[in-house]
Amino acid sequence: MTQTTLPASKMPTPRSNLRNWIGVIPFFLFALLFIFLPSVRLFIGSFTNADGQFTFENVIELFTQKYILDSYLLSIRISAVTALGGGIFGFLLAYSVTVGGLPKSLRSALVTFSGVASNFAGVPLAFAFVATLGRTGFVTAVLKDVFGLNIYDAGFNLYSFMGLSLTYMYFQFPLMVLIMAPALDGLKREWREAAENLGANSMQYWLRIALPILLPSILGAMILLFGNAFGAYATAYALTGGRLPIITIQIGAQVRGDVLHNPNLGNAMAMGMVFIMAISLAGYSWLQGKTERWLR
Amino acid sequence: MNITTRIRKFPFWSWVWFLLGLLYFVMPLLATFEFSLGMERDVIGFKAYQTAFADPEFLETFGYSVFLATMTIIVSIILIVPTAYWIRLRLPEARRTVEFITLLPFVIPAIILVFGLIRVYSSPLNIPFTEVTLIKPLTNFNFGTNVLIVGGYMVLGLPYMYRSVDTGMRTVDVRTLTEAAQSLGASWYVIITRVILPNIRTALLSGALLTFAIVLGEVVLASFLGIPAFGPYLFLLGQHRAYEPAALTFATFLITWAAMGIIQLITGGQGQAAGAH
Numbered sequence: 001m002t003q004t005t006l007p008a009s010k011m012p013t014p015r016s017n018l019r020n021w022i023g024v025i026p027f028f029l030f031a032l033l034f035i036f037l038p039s040v041r042l043f044i045g046s047f048t049n050a051d052g053q054f055t056f057e058n059v060i061e062l063f064t065q066k067y068i069l070d071s072y073l074l075s076i077r078i079s080a081v082t083a084l085g086g087g088i089f090g091f092l093l094a095y096s097v098t099v100g101g102l103p104k105s106l107r108s109a110l111v112t113f114s115g116v117a118s119n120f121a122g123v124p125l126a127f128a129f130v131a132t133l134g135r136t137g138f139v140t141a142v143l144k145d146v147f148g149l150n151i152y153d154a155g156f157n158l159y160s161f162m163g164l165s166l167t168y169m170y171f172q173f174p175l176m177v178l179i180m181a182p183a184l185d186g187l188k189r190e191w192r193e194a195a196e197n198l199g200a201n202s203m204q205y206w207l208r209i210a211l212p213i214l215l216p217s218i219l220g221a222m223i224l225l226f227g228n229a230f231g232a233y234a235t236a237y238a239l240t241g242g243r244l245p246i247i248t249i250q251i252g253a254q255v256r257g258d259v260l261h262n263p264n265l266g267n268a269m270a271m272g273m274v275f276i277m278a279i280s281l282a283g284y285s286w287l288q289g290k291t292e293r294w295l296r
Numbered sequence: 297m298n299i300t301t302r303i304r305k306f307p308f309w310s311w312v313w314f315l316l317g318l319l320y321f322v323m324p325l326l327a328t329f330e331f332s333l334g335m336e337r338d339v340i341g342f343k344a345y346q347t348a349f350a351d352p353e354f355l356e357t358f359g360y361s362v363f364l365a366t367m368t369i370i371v372s373i374i375l376i377v378p379t380a381y382w383i384r385l386r387l388p389e390a391r392r393t394v395e396f397i398t399l400l401p402f403v404i405p406a407i408i409l410v411f412g413l414i415r416v417y418s419s420p421l422n423i424p425f426t427e428v429t430l431i432k433p434l435t436n437f438n439f440g441t442n443v444l445i446v447g448g449y450m451v452l453g454l455p456y457m458y459r460s461v462d463t464g465m466r467t468v469d470v471r472t473l474t475e476a477a478q479s480l481g482a483s484w485y486v487i488i489t490r491v492i493l494p495n496i497r498t499a500l501l502s503g504a505l506l507t508f509a510i511v512l513g514e515v516v517l518a519s520f521l522g523i524p525a526f527g528p529y530l531f532l533l534g535q536h537r538a539y540e541p542a543a544l545t546f547a548t549f550l551i552t553w554a555a556m557g558i559i560q561l562i563t564g565g566q567g568q569a570a571g572a573h
């Protein structure tokens with residue numbers, strides 16, 4: 001600990017001096033070694049050809065190789081669908097336990113459950129969904145035996161876009177609940193009363209007052225959900241074994257060395273992902289700024 | 297209150313959403329549990345759990361993951377607590393930079409992180425412009441990969457750990473505590489270990505449990521760095537067994553549940569979400 005090397009003589013004056021930065025050197029060193037160096041290496045690699053010279057080839061290839069572009073689009077589609085679906089469902093759930101009139105005790109139960117579910121991902125989650133909606137899964141069997149509905153005959157497949165989306169939803173909508181529940185608490189009772197005094201009905205209150213106030217935080221939360229699904233790898237890999245070529249799985253194949261020709265293309269693919277994630281996060285923090293005006 | 301207003305007051309749709317959500321939460325767990333009990337034909341029993349827990353490889357990998365989680369938590373605390381403390385006390389102008397860095401793991405998914413780590417640390421560290429090797433490639437020996445994976449896990453847990461600690465320090469007035477301790481003649485080491493740490497123990501515990509939940513089931517970093525942790529083991533087991541993975545999945549869920557339950561309990565519902573998906 002660097003602090004021990006500094007004199008403990010008197011309390012600091014608020015004015016900063018250069019010596020104070022010594023205290024944060026370990027943290028910056030850590031960030032340098034484990035965040036910046038790896039990112040910079042990938043960044044440089046994506047603009048380097050096999051001979052070590054500067055090139056745009058790798059980046060251009062991202063847009064011209066059909067399988068890469070398709071992987072990005074598939075990832076974006078799956079993330080957008082689950083962000084939207086998880087976002088709407090999560091919002092309705094958060095609504096039901098905050099201002100929706102359910103007993104208070106259900107709220108903490110739901111929040112705890114959401115905390116668990118949003119952390120329950122990867123390999124265990126994939127296995128759980130195979131046991132639920134796989135060919136011999138519990139729900140599949142119940143639907144067949146009790147309702148006479150064979151979902152696999154009806155075109156459902158767990159190892160497809162739809163199946164993976166349903167699986168992602170398991171960690172998506174709980175995250176929405178965790179983010180939206182505090183935001184919904186921020187709605188002031190006075191706003192509703194004022195609206196009702198002016199003759200607004202419930203529908204008008206929600207459409208003209210509550211939703212516009214909540215909109216930035218809803219959109220912001222959905223962006224987080226998007227990023228959450230976009231970076232997911234283990235769940236998809238354990239569920240589909242790489243048959244659904246989302247971008248993280250393509251990058252995984254690059255790291256393993258399954259793909260032979262150009263190692264720097266992998267760098268460019270990774271940077272493309274970071275780029276999309278960075279745009280999402282920028283959008284999120286912009287929306288955060290808008291939210292804070294009302295919900296504080 | 298007459299019967300019509302009572303019906304109107306009954307939050308019908310709220311119940312519908314809530315029950316639907318509950319169903320979504322519970323179904324996969326119920327299904328996994330039900331499946332895990334059916335290992336022996338026509339008998340409902342815990343055979344799968346017995347077999348899974350008795351596997352020496354399970355004990356090894358699980359123990360290894362617990363070890364990695366513990367190391368990650370300890371090193372994270374050693375790194376983050378003094379940093380957050382120092383920023384609060386002496387260097388508020390570094391706050392924005394450090395907070396920005398702690399958010400970076402949201403932009404860099406685990407698969408990208410491990411890709412970068414392998415690219416950087418699979419070549420030896422030389423003294424610049426010479427062929428003299430200071431450190432051989434970290435990916436080539438056991439201790440090296442352990443350093444890499446603990447570092448990687450620290451990055452994954454960084455946003456949650458830092459926010460947890462920083463919030464903890466906001467609720468106790470670290471400046472006043474420090475002044476009081478200094479006026480009693482305490483050294484910096486004593487201030488951190490005997491005054492600050494005990495006062496933010498709730499925040500530390502919730503950050504630690506969250507990190508534990510992330511590390512325990514993590515599979516991306518572990519499998520690409522070739523570490524014999526629980527995540528890759530469970531994945532491989534799923535390739536050629538049916539019932540034992542279900543049993544372990546259910547057990548993993550219970551552990552996650554316990555970790556989150558404790559966080560909710562100690563922080564009063566201010567828990568956060570993380571994930572290594």
